[in-house]
Each structure stands twice: as C-alpha cells, then as structure tokens.
Amino acid sequence: MIENINWYPGHMKKTREMIQENLKMIDLVIEVIDARIPISSRNPIINDIIGGKPRVILLNKMDLADGRENDKWAALYKSEGHYVVPMNCMTGAGLSNLLSLLGKIQEKRNETLGRKRNLRMMIVGVPNVGKSSLINRMIGKKSAKTGDRPGVTRGKQWLTLENGMQLLDTPGILWPKFEDPSVGLNLAFCGSIRDETMDLATLALELIKVLQERYPQLLKERYKLEELGEEGLDTMETIALKRGFILPGKRIDYERTARTVLDEFRSGLIGTITLERCE
Template sequence: MAINWYPGHMAKTRREITECIDMVDAVIEIRDARIASSSANPIIDQLCEGKPRLILLNKADLSEERVTNMWIQSLSNEFTKVTVGNSLTGKGLNNIKPLLNELLKEKLDAYRKKGLVKYTIRVMVVGIPNVGKSSFINRVGNNTRAKVGDKPGVTKTKQWIKTKLDIDLMDTPGVLWPKFEDESVGLNLAFTGAIKDEIMDIETLALKLIEVLQTYYPERLKERYKLDELSEDPLVNMENMALKRGAILPGKNIDYTRIAVMVLDEFRGGKLGKISLERP
C-alpha cells in the first residue's frame, strides 16, 4: 500500500522551524508511544540538530509498558531525555520541567551566575499530526490556544503560549515527511490515525492491522471478537470477526467497510488493550 501525503502547509512548516529554531532553548518532540519510531520525523532531526531535545512518548496508556520502557532506554542520550505521558489526562506531564532543567543545566547555571535567576525556558513543540500535540499544549497552557481534533493537521499557525509549567511554548503545525520509504512506517502512521482515513483504502488498512495483531497479539483478537481460533489468513479472520459483530449486508454478504471501521476505531481507542506496534 503506497502512501504519499504532504499537504502544502507542511512544506511551509519546514521554513518556519528553520527561521525560529534559534529563538528557543530546547525542543519538545511529541511521539505516539505505540509507534515510537514511525512517529518520529527525520525532518525534525535535521532542522533541530544541535538543540537539546525532550521526547514525550504520548498516549503511553495505549502502549505496552514493557516495550515503552525499552524505547526510553533506546532513545535517551546526553542531549535527549525521554518521558511518557498522556496529554489528555495530564498524567506524567509534571516531569517535563525537571527534565528540561536537566537538559539545560549548564545554560541555566550560567544565567544564574549573571544574576538572571528567573529565566523562563522557551521551547518549540514539534511532532507529526495527531500525536496529541495540541492536547499537550492545551493541558499545560494557561489558556486554550491550540485547536484540537481527531483529524491530522488541525494546528496550522505558529504561536507562543505561556504555561503552568513556567516555560514558554512555541507551537508549530504538524510536520510529516513527504514520502514513506518503508511501507511499515506508513502503515503504522495510518493504523494510529496520523494519516487521514479519507485518503486510505480503509478495508486494506484494517486487513493489514489484523495481520499485525494476529502475529503479535493473537489472544487480544480472539478475546475481543469472540473467536475460538485464528486462521493464518487475515482475510478469513476479518470475515469471522464481521460475522461475530453482525457486519453483514443483505444477501448474507460481509460488510467489509463496516468491520474495517470497527477494527480501526477499537484499536485506536484502546479497546484491544495496550499494544505497541514496533520495538527498538
């Protein structure tokens, strides 16, 4: 399944980040904990090179904790801290300021020696669409500034935001690279909703997700859809799931679109339990 999605405003975002990166002390990159690699953006690596970075693995309540901890170890280094949280509930977000203080310790110490004790850290928030960036900003902000929606690419303007964490945030539109060289990356983004369903073949997408889930989380599929056994063929499993859920058209034909929407919605909503789609 070839996926190529690059709205015009995302090209503009590259220019904006380049123009504004020198105005901030650090970068907060928000990723989806379920796809901690696929939800990273190589463009961000390039544009934010040299800046201390804090990676927030968001939606961690939907990911498998053991795997998420593996990602924390894998992604952390001298210039990068990693934390987990949930931008909707606020869980884990209190770790943000202490970790930024650690990343910027030398700079903050230098300011203190000059008598600038109450320096406010300025941070750019970046991330691909639909990883929870706007929800994060609204959760920590002193007032609601960022629009929130389930559709990718809702946030489209740059803005400074005061926060309860005593840091200033620069919001940027979601950015996504123009072409997916690895099909699995594009699929992972589509599974989690980072790519608009409207441009996808929803039935094929759900079939691919079932194929992944029957490999790594077979018991979850069997339990959720009340299946006694799983076939090696994901299409057979999809059809059996449709029969169990009553996704049937007149003439007793399978309603593939209906069961596809069910599977994707239930995965995205955590109804299948804590699932991580990739590992370090």
C-alpha cells in the first residue's frame, strides 16, 4: 500500500552515524531541501542530530516550485534563525548568493575566534534532493557522482573549494517510518524514494488527486482537458485517452500514463507547483 511507504536501507543507518561522528569538526551545516515539499524533505533525524549547529537551508529546485510559496518558506525559516538560500543546483542559479553568504559567515566566525581558519561545512539532505549537483557547482567541476535516482552518493567525501573552504558530503538519508502518510507520498512524488519500490499507477493517481485539488488549471492546460473528472481516476483515464495510451482491447495503459504524469510533474512540465504550502 502507498500509505505504508517505509524505506530505510542499511546504508542510511551508517550515514546517520557518519553525521554524528563528524559533526564536532563542522562549523556549518548546509541542509538541502526540495522547495516543492519544504516539510516532507526535511528529515527530523537530521534536525535531532544537528541540534543548534549553524545552518543554511538551501531551497533547491526553486524553479520547479511556486515562486510565491518559495518566498513564504524562506521568510519562515529565516524567522526561525536559519540562513536561507533559494537555488537551482542543476543550473547554478542562486550559487553566487550562497558563496557570498558563506564568505560572510566565515568572516564573522573568524572575527569571533580571533584567528583565520577556512570554514568547514557538511551537506545533508534526503536522497535525490540535489546535494551532488550542489557540490559540483560549488567546487566548479564534476567530482561528486550525480544521478536522478535516489541513493547515488555513498560514503564520506571531503572536498575543498577554490576559496579553501572544506566540504563534507554525506549520502542521502531517510528515516525509519513516516508517521504522516502524506510525507511518504510527497517524497515519492518528487523522486526521493525509488519508483521500483511502489506501484506507480497508484502513486500517479494520488498525485493527480492532489493536483486536481490544488492546481486544477495547470492540470487542464497541460493535458488539454476541458474539465476534470469527478474523481482522480476519471481524470487519469481522460489523460490516457488524450495521449493515446491505450492497450489492445481498448484498455487504459495505466502504467504509461502514470510514468508520464510523474515525469512531467518532476520536470516541471505541468507547471511550477508547491505541494506543501506555508500557511
């Protein structure tokens, strides 16, 4: 069942231990989250481990999210005492703002300590949220493996930036159980949980239900629908008919329809969408 999404491989336990072991050497934590799901993509385990350590919350994939919601979430996290930088780690948009902020943090820290030392940072986040793409942008070359599949990065990597700052990359980490079923769904919608572990047709149907409620116009425009169905399944079947996803015997190809909807949501083709709104 989709409601019981539960994915916590052994390497995630090791990642948690790695973060705990290295935290004492770190001056600053960069927490990468998905701007489309600013709550669901924040791992409560990371929050517990890091505690009061200074933190930059990087709202990645800002271009895929609703711009008005990006501003609201940034304001909220700033009010909680965090640094916040909206960014697109794939294109590098927002990188100059991040590097400028890190320079100011290092300068302020050195003034407080009364000596110069390059900033040591740790990057954390859930799988497939953009950590490796961020690192590639920060160090100016491709040294960290990247991929659109969660769990590509394994093991600890210390990297040095051109300005001398040091960066510790950690693999993506989820938590043992999602107390709120919507959290697991949101992570699955955005690709932070492997598609192979769930029924894609059911997952896409759940996404269509959410979009039908919150972004009906975008759904109609993308799939050229005059009206949405009374139920999510009706809309899904209409999308299949519009796209010609029909199997022999005039049966709906739910699998192909599901992959199309999920892929087009994840790539921003349906529109700029934020699934968790800042109330």
